[in-house]
Amino acid sequence: MTIKPKKINDFTYIVEKQGEMKVPLKIFANEELMKKIEDDDCLQQGINTASLPGIQGFSIMMPDAHRGYGFSIGGVAAIDAENGCISPGGIGFDINCGVRLLQTNLHKDEVQGKIQPLLDALFEKIPAGVGAKAKLRLTPEELEEILVEGAQWTVKKGYGTQEDIDCCEENGKLKQADPSKISDLAKKRGRGQVGTLGSGNHFIEVQYVNKIFNKETAKTFGITKEGQVVVLIHCGSRGLGHQTCSDYLRKMEEAFPEIIAKLPEKDLIYAPAKSQIAKDYFAAMCAAANYAWANRHMIGHQTREAFKEVFGDKVELHTIYDVAHNIAKEEMHMIDGKEKKVWVHRKGATRAFGPGRKEIPDKYQKTGQPIFIPGSMGTSSWVLAGTEHAYEESFGSTAHGAGRVMSRKQANETWQADTLKKELEKVNIIVKSASWRGITEEAPGAYKDVDEVIEVSDKAGIGNKIAQLKPMGVVKG
Amino acid sequence: MKKYEFLDHTADVKFLAYGKTLEEAFANAALASYDIMTDVKKVKAVEEKSIKVTSKKKESLLYDFLEELIVLTDIEGFLLSKVKTIEIKENKSDFTLTATVLGDNGDNYDVHTYIKSVTYSDMFIKETPTQTTIQVVHDI
Numbered sequence: 001m002t003i004k005p006k007k008i009n010d011f012t013y014i015v016e017k018q019g020e021m022k023v024p025l026k027i028f029a030n031e032e033l034m035k036k037i038e039d040d041d042c043l044q045q046g047i048n049t050a051s052l053p054g055i056q057g058f059s060i061m062m063p064d065a066h067r068g069y070g071f072s073i074g075g076v077a078a079i080d081a082e083n084g085c086i087s088p089g090g091i092g093f094d095i096n097c098g099v100r101l102l103q104t105n106l107h108k109d110e111v112q113g114k115i116q117p118l119l120d121a122l123f124e125k126i127p128a129g130v131g132a133k134a135k136l137r138l139t140p141e142e143l144e145e146i147l148v149e150g151a152q153w154t155v156k157k158g159y160g161t162q163e164d165i166d167c168c169e170e171n172g173k174l175k176q177a178d179p180s181k182i183s184d185l186a187k188k189r190g191r192g193q194v195g196t197l198g199s200g201n202h203f204i205e206v207q208y209v210n211k212i213f214n215k216e217t218a219k220t221f222g223i224t225k226e227g228q229v230v231v232l233i234h235c236g237s238r239g240l241g242h243q244t245c246s247d248y249l250r251k252m253e254e255a256f257p258e259i260i261a262k263l264p265e266k267d268l269i270y271a272p273a274k275s276q277i278a279k280d281y282f283a284a285m286c287a288a289a290n291y292a293w294a295n296r297h298m299i300g301h302q303t304r305e306a307f308k309e310v311f312g313d314k315v316e317l318h319t320i321y322d323v324a325h326n327i328a329k330e331e332m333h334m335i336d337g338k339e340k341k342v343w344v345h346r347k348g349a350t351r352a353f354g355p356g357r358k359e360i361p362d363k364y365q366k367t368g369q370p371i372f373i374p375g376s377m378g379t380s381s382w383v384l385a386g387t388e389h390a391y392e393e394s395f396g397s398t399a400h401g402a403g404r405v406m407s408r409k410q411a412n413e414t415w416q417a418d419t420l421k422k423e424l425e426k427v428n429i430i431v432k433s434a435s436w437r438g439i440t441e442e443a444p445g446a447y448k449d450v451d452e453v454i455e456v457s458d459k460a461g462i463g464n465k466i467a468q469l470k471p472m473g474v475v476k477g
Numbered sequence: 478m479k480k481y482e483f484l485d486h487t488a489d490v491k492f493l494a495y496g497k498t499l500e501e502a503f504a505n506a507a508l509a510s511y512d513i514m515t516d517v518k519k520v521k522a523v524e525e526k527s528i529k530v531t532s533k534k535k536e537s538l539l540y541d542f543l544e545e546l547i548v549l550t551d552i553e554g555f556l557l558s559k560v561k562t563i564e565i566k567e568n569k570s571d572f573t574l575t576a577t578v579l580g581d582n583g584d585n586y587d588v589h590t591y592i593k594s595v596t597y598s599d600m601f602i603k604e605t606p607t608q609t610t611i612q613v614v615h616d617i
Contacts, residue, residue, distance in 0.1 A: 067486070069616070093593045129588060189551050239548075242594045266598075267598050404487045410485060434589075435587050437589035
């Protein structure tokens with residue numbers, strides 16, 4: 001089947017309903033990004049998603065979309081939570097992979113000369129790379145508590161602050177979590193990894209505010225001036241989350257052979273909403289999401305300690321917000337004029353709730369929620385604000401990153417770690433990595449231009465530009 | 478004969494693994510998986526681990542076998558150097574794989590990427606009387 005997306009305006013394309021599709025596919029992209037999406041052979045995945053039972057409105061692809069398994073990365077689907085289904089491939093292996101942004105009272109001029117010792121301190125406090133070597137050793141009982149209480153557990157134990165919790169999606173805890181739905185193997189993987197970064201594209205980046213686009217909203221977010229230093233943390237639920245996704249993919253595969261037989265791709269497997277497996281998976285996914293929030297919260301705490309070690313006790317770091325970009329959330333949305341409960345699958349997509357929505361913190365009620373979009377290593381990252389328009393357009397969702405265009409294999413063949421490191425140093429960006437090759441795989445040239453992704457989000461009105469951030473130093477997992 | 482080769486995949490890692498038999502292809506898929514994480518040729522064969530998995534289909538057997546290895550790496554820091562023995566038995570309604578693998582602790586090596594999970598994406602096992610070819614995509 002040749003897929004011919006129809007251009008609706010400068011930032012939206014539609015693929016009309018055809019074949020098995022229950023709804024049309026909507027793609028947020030400009031011409032250039034659309035070409036990259038077409039080249040990556042992932043439109044078919046958006047079309048496959050449109051065939052899921054109970055999908056509402058549109059199957060949606062974000063401007064940073066690229067090929068995934070089951071859903072594309074950058075895929076959004078709102079699926080009827082009573083009569084539809086839930087699909088682990090629509091969430092991803094790294095359940096609640098996400099980003100947290102902290103603002104500081106430092107100016108880039110104060111940090112520039114101390115960036116190397118700062119990265120060393122971060123690297124020392126936050127274990128990165130393969131294997132489980134968290135500073136925090138958990139008993140099996142403590143792990144159960146984390147799965148129920150999420151980031152709130154860590155504050156009880158004296159790590160981080162109540163403000164961190166107030167400024168976190170879901171206050172760092174999904175109430176529907178049930179740790180008994182997480183396998184012993186997943187728990188075993190999770191016990192030693194709270195407060196660790198992992199590897200791949202996960203990182204901690206020290207950045208400064210390069211440009212503010214909306215002063216008032218930025219101020220509400222705690223971004224007060226250009227040159228202000230901020231810290232972006234990107235990671236997820238580590239081995240516990242990966243194992244949970246894998247466990248339920250396998251369970252669904254065994255339970256529903258008749259569904260598998262009809263699917264264009266095995267990884268698109270789903271459980272009908274009324275089945276016990278759907279309920280179990282949702283409860284397990286919530287528990288893994290809580291684990292991820294506890295993890296990012298601990299890393300935030302360790303980041304604060306590293307800054308205090310280098311800059312003394314006067315330095316202050318406040319969490320602006322923490323957002324998930326691999327998750328399914330139970331939300332109410334207006335569909336055909338009626339409020340309906342849906343599971344909004346966001347796989348490589350960020351919630352973008354606008355002003356007035358009860359799910360977002362009081363302090364952001366007038367501005368809409370903060371959204372953070374990390375760029376590739378060495379390029380800009382962005383702070384956006386959620387909009388009311390996003391409910392109509394994208395079930396309150398926007399993009400999540402730059403999106404890869406080049407394979408890791410090609411990236412390794414194209415760049416050499418030491419020259420890449422020197423090139424970044426020339427523009428005042430220092431990289432510290434657990435591994436050399438990890439650097440080339442994440443080379444900026446292997447990604448789309450994040451600024452273009454942001455332009456599309458802004459123009460489509462699904463996430464408005466607030467501030468552009470530039471990197472100074474990166475700790476890579 | 479080539480043991481395995483990597484293919485282009487935008488976000489994750491895709492490879493083909495070959496063998497004269499199903500067992501050999503499985504063993505080479507394990508080697509390819511560790512070649513993603515580290516320079517597998519440098520890993521010493523000083524620790525031995527036993528693996529046993531039972532699964533309904535050959536594809537799920539491959540998935541479960543590679544997942545066992547990923548879990549060993551995640552929990553114990555184990556890096557594979559070679560597959561010492563591997564046997565796949567067809568039972569009445571499922572398959573059983575037993576293997577012993579050799580390797581070393583990851584602390585001693587430059588490990589540049591970690592595999593989050595095996596996936597079923599584009600997975601196939603093609604068997605002819607003389608050769609088996611396997612394709613796998615790992616999420617990293």
